[in-house]
Every structure is written in C-alpha cells, then in structure tokens.
Amino acid sequence: MSLQDLCKAVETGDQDRGKDLAQKLVDGGTNPLEIIDALTKVMDEIGEKFTRLEIFLPEMMMSGEAMSKVVEILTPHLKKGGGGEPKGKVVLGTVKGDLHEIGKNIVKLMLQAGFFEIKDIGVDADPMTFIKEAQEFGADIIGASSLMTTTMPHQKEMIDILKDQGKRDKYKVVIGGAPTTVEWAEEIGADLYAPDAGSATQLLSGLLKK
Ligand code: B12
Structure with missing residues (x-):
C-alpha cells in the first residue's frame, strides 16, 4: 500500500480501490495535501494522454470520478483544525x-x-x-x-x-x-x-x- 498504488488506482478509474487506499494512507498518517498534490499530477498526465488520443472521454471521466471519491475520503482530514474567527x-x-x-x-x-x-x-x-x-x-x-x-x-x-x-x-x-x-x-x-x-x-x- 503506497501513494503510488493510489495514483495508479485513480489513473485507471478504480474508485473502490482508490477510496480504500486513500483511507489507509490517511489512517497511516500520510498528509492529505501530499495525496492531493500527487493526484493532481496524475490528472495532468490524464489530460495529456487525452490530448494525445491515448485515452478517451470515458477514461478521463472515470479518473475524474475516482479522484472525486478520494477527495470525499480526505475531506474530514482536511477540515481538521478546530474553531476560529471567520476570515x-x-x-x-x-x-x-x-x-x-x-x-x-x-x-x-x-x-x-x-x-x-x-x-x-x-x-x-x-x-x-x-x-x-x-x-x-x-x-x-x-x-x-x-x-x-x-x-x-x-x-x-x-x-x-x-x-x-x-x-x-x-x-x-x-x-x-x-x-x-x-x-x-x-x-x-x-x-x-x-x-x-x-x-x-x-x-x-x-x-x-x-
Ligand atoms: C477530470 C477532467 C475532466 C472531467 C471533469 C470531472 C469533474 N467532475 O470535474 C470530465 C471527464 C467531465 C471532463 C470533461 C471535459 N474536459 Co476535461 N479534464 C479533466 C482533467 C484530466 C483534470 C482536471 C482536474 O480535475 N484536475 C485536478 C484538480 C485538483 O486540479 P485543478 O482543477 O487544476 O485545480 C487546482 C488548481 O488549478 C487550483 N484551482 C482550481 N480552481 C481554482 C479556483 C480558484 C478561485 C483558485 C484560487 C484556485 C483554483 O486549485 C486546485 C487544487 O489545487 C483536465 C486536465 C488538466 N490538466 O487539468 C482535463 C481538461 C481540463 N479537459 C479538457 C477537455 C477538452 C474537456 C472536454 C471538452 C472533453 C470533451 N470532448 O467533452 C469536456 C468539457 C466539459 C465542460 N464543458 O466543461 C481539456 C481542456 C483543454 C482546453 N481547451 O483548455 C483538458 C486540459 C484536457 C486536455 N489536455 O485536453 N474533463
């Protein structure tokens, strides 16, 4: 189980594996921002592959959906930080x-x-x-x-x-x-x-x- 595995899961649009790995990574102490950073790079690569016609819209959609699911898993961890005056x-x-x-x-x-x-x-x-x-x-x-x-x-x-x-x-x-x-x-x-x-x-x- 590694960040690289999670990147692969999002790249291939595997939502269930993506959610599972993301949960395990944050539970294991990986910074959610590090995960988002890595996945943003994956999405950039997806975009480039789409431009080069190496993948098509359904694949881009599946990767996008997998990334959205991972973000849902990360949400409670990003929101941590307690109260504060609205800025x-x-x-x-x-x-x-x-x-x-x-x-x-x-x-x-x-x-x-x-x-x-x-x-x-x-x-x-x-x-x-x-x-x-x-x-x-x-x-x-x-x-x-x-x-x-x-x-x-x-x-x-x-x-x-x-x-x-x-x-x-x-x-x-x-x-x-x-x-x-x-x-x-x-x-x-x-x-x-x-x-x-x-x-x-x-x-x-x-x-x-x-
Ligand atoms: C996933 C994706 C999709 C998904 C979107 C799913 C969804 N629910 O959002 C789907 C499959 C639906 C899709 C559709 C299309 N897509 Co698209 N898509 C992408 C892809 C691969 C990733 C985008 C993404 O989510 N990145 C990850 C996030 C985290 O990064 P981000 O959005 O850049 O956001 C970060 C920063 O930019 C910043 N930020 C973003 N917004 C804001 C706002 C503020 C105020 C601030 C401060 C910061 C900030 O903070 C974010 C987090 O750090 C990009 C490739 C790319 N490199 O962007 C192509 C891309 C954007 N798509 C593209 C295209 C062509 C399309 C389609 C036209 C394809 C088609 N033939 O139908 C349609 C258009 C639909 C439409 N009308 O919008 C092209 C656009 C080319 C161009 N003209 O510029 C790209 C660049 C792919 C490519 N290389 O060809 N797409």
Whole structure:
C-alpha cells in the first residue's frame, strides 16, 4: 500500500480501490495535501494522454470520478483544525460553459479549513450569477475557476461587468484553474491568482489585509 498504488488506482478509474487506499494512507498518517498534490499530477498526465488520443472521454471521466471519491475520503482530514474567527466570505464557482469541479471543490475545502465562509455556486456559473450571489451573500471575495482556455474569457467578462456596474471595488476577485496564470490575472484585472488550493488560503488571507 503506497501513494503510488493510489495514483495508479485513480489513473485507471478504480474508485473502490482508490477510496480504500486513500483511507489507509490517511489512517497511516500520510498528509492529505501530499495525496492531493500527487493526484493532481496524475490528472495532468490524464489530460495529456487525452490530448494525445491515448485515452478517451470515458477514461478521463472515470479518473475524474475516482479522484472525486478520494477527495470525499480526505475531506474530514482536511477540515481538521478546530474553531476560529471567520476570515471572510467567498463566493466560489466554475465559470460558464465549464463543468470541471474537482479543483474548485478542493479549494472550497481548504478555504473552509482556513476559516473562510464559502458559498459554492457550482459549475457552469454565468458571470451575472457570480455577481448576484456575491451581493446576496455579502461576499468579500469572488473566486472563479476555469479549466479550459475556451472558458477563461468568462473570468474577464465577470470582472468587466463588475466594472461596468461600478462594483469592482466591492469585491476582491481571485482566479484559478490549471490553464490560468498570474499573467492572465494581471491582464484581466483580477486581484489575485492562486496556483493551487494549498496556497489559496494564505494568499486570500493576505489579500483581505490589504
Ligand atoms: C477530470 C477532467 C475532466 C472531467 C471533469 C470531472 C469533474 N467532475 O470535474 C470530465 C471527464 C467531465 C471532463 C470533461 C471535459 N474536459 Co476535461 N479534464 C479533466 C482533467 C484530466 C483534470 C482536471 C482536474 O480535475 N484536475 C485536478 C484538480 C485538483 O486540479 P485543478 O482543477 O487544476 O485545480 C487546482 C488548481 O488549478 C487550483 N484551482 C482550481 N480552481 C481554482 C479556483 C480558484 C478561485 C483558485 C484560487 C484556485 C483554483 O486549485 C486546485 C487544487 O489545487 C483536465 C486536465 C488538466 N490538466 O487539468 C482535463 C481538461 C481540463 N479537459 C479538457 C477537455 C477538452 C474537456 C472536454 C471538452 C472533453 C470533451 N470532448 O467533452 C469536456 C468539457 C466539459 C465542460 N464543458 O466543461 C481539456 C481542456 C483543454 C482546453 N481547451 O483548455 C483538458 C486540459 C484536457 C486536455 N489536455 O485536453 N474533463
């Protein structure tokens, strides 16, 4: 039983083995963040194999589902840490046209563990939905995930609408997702880019202090 075995189980989409191994690894003291890190690399490889037509959509789906199941097993371990003063309110979603949610869900867990209050607006969220939900929730931060180059423009669209409506200063906007970069964040006028869920909590805490 090793992290490598778990990676193999997720790669081959074996949910039951994935859940079992993940449980054994955390019970044995492996850091859940180390597991997520390793599995994110596996998903990157899956994506590359998909591009090279070495695997097809059903395989990518099975790996994605196996990873989601592992994240469910890790959830109580990520949430450990006891109480604390809420640091801020975040509306979090995946942008319009984009159904990728694994990364967003991990970010949500990590932010909750870091004492942020989260309103998860799911996937395929319209720019106006982000803004409406942020207003209703009294959010400090809007977090938008995009996993595809084709949906990244909706992160910009949301910021542009905020500007047009004179609400840009009401919220800090943070973006993320595999194809996004710090350069893209600067180009579209986001306040922050976080490369992974592990750094997001710290970076967001810093952002609210500014
Ligand atoms: C799993 C997967 C799927 C699953 C999604 C399952 C689910 N429930 O989410 C399924 C099979 C459904 C799927 C579908 C498709 N997919 Co897909 N998918 C992937 C894959 C392999 C992994 C994504 C993933 O979960 N990674 C693991 C997580 C943990 O990493 P992450 O999302 O990057 O998140 C981390 C950070 O980025 C960051 N983060 C993420 N979001 C945010 C947000 C904020 C605010 C912050 C601060 C941080 C942050 O923190 C996270 C944790 O550390 C990627 C490959 C890749 N390299 O990304 C392709 C990939 C994204 N998919 C791709 C494609 C093409 C598709 C489809 C169009 C395929 C098809 N022909 O139908 C559809 C599109 C569906 C749609 N409309 O969205 C392409 C996109 C190419 C492009 N245009 O850019 C990729 C890159 C694969 C490839 N190389 O071709 N996919």
